[in-house]
Amino acid sequence: MAAQPKQQTATASHRTPPVHTDPDEVSLETALLALADPVRQSLVRELAGAGDWERACGSFDVPVTKATLSRHFAVLREAGLLEQRDAGPKRLNRLRRAEFDARFPGLLDLVLRQDTTA
């Protein structure tokens, strides 16, 4: 965290800057719907296993194409589940764990506990 010469600005690589939604403005229905999808569950779990801003969008191991993956990230963003920041051509992610947990206590934990069993 020393003085770095503007490594990542606000809007960087893509047509549109990431649009974030605060967890406080998210309905329970939206949150449940976002977390119900298996692919998005994987994303959230992998994200939780890594540190903030450590993973770029393309670095996740899910069986979908880039286009679909991008859509899933948009859904998670709109559900207040993650924050994104552009760093060069990459888009880094952060799980909004504390904020989301404050809005929907216990919900994220359910997904992270991997209870996808039966």
Added chain:
Amino acid sequence: MAAQPKQQTATASHRTPPVHTDPDEVSLETALLALADPVRQSLVRELAGAGDWERACGSFDVPVTKATLSRHFAVLREAGLLEQRDAGPKRLNRLRRAEFDARFPGLLDLVLRQDTTA
């Protein structure tokens, strides 16, 4: 449990007896999907406000027809969220609160807290 002259048997009024699914056999995805629907959220909340076996299927205040309502109850049943018992021509309901909460801690509370705000 005194000797009652068969007030309610297993299969009673309808073509098929109610098919129940244990919460333990329910996937997180199924649970989230079941609770994501606004109509089903209403049903669960109304059910939580009443005692066990107090409410028949037709006694709920939701803006759908009987056919749709019946389907919603089936979904909730398959998600391990409620138990049904036939009593005469009526089908009484019970929220499987403890069982479901043991399987998905905190999930039901989120819905019951009426956090449907924004």
Added chain:
DNA sequence: CGGAGTGTACGCAGATCATCGAACACTCGG
């Protein structure tokens, strides 16, 4: 400046879901 790498936007196909009306099944009371 051109090419590789990264991510988004735009349709389009397929599946799933909520909804309804109508027909059916069952129980109970007269």
Added chain:
DNA sequence: CCGAGTGTTCGATGATCTGCGTACACTCCG
């Protein structure tokens, strides 16, 4: 035994969602 009350099943419809390929935008490196 018939009619009112209750709930399910069936088939159809419209909306929504996931998935894809393709085209595009932007950054960085040589």
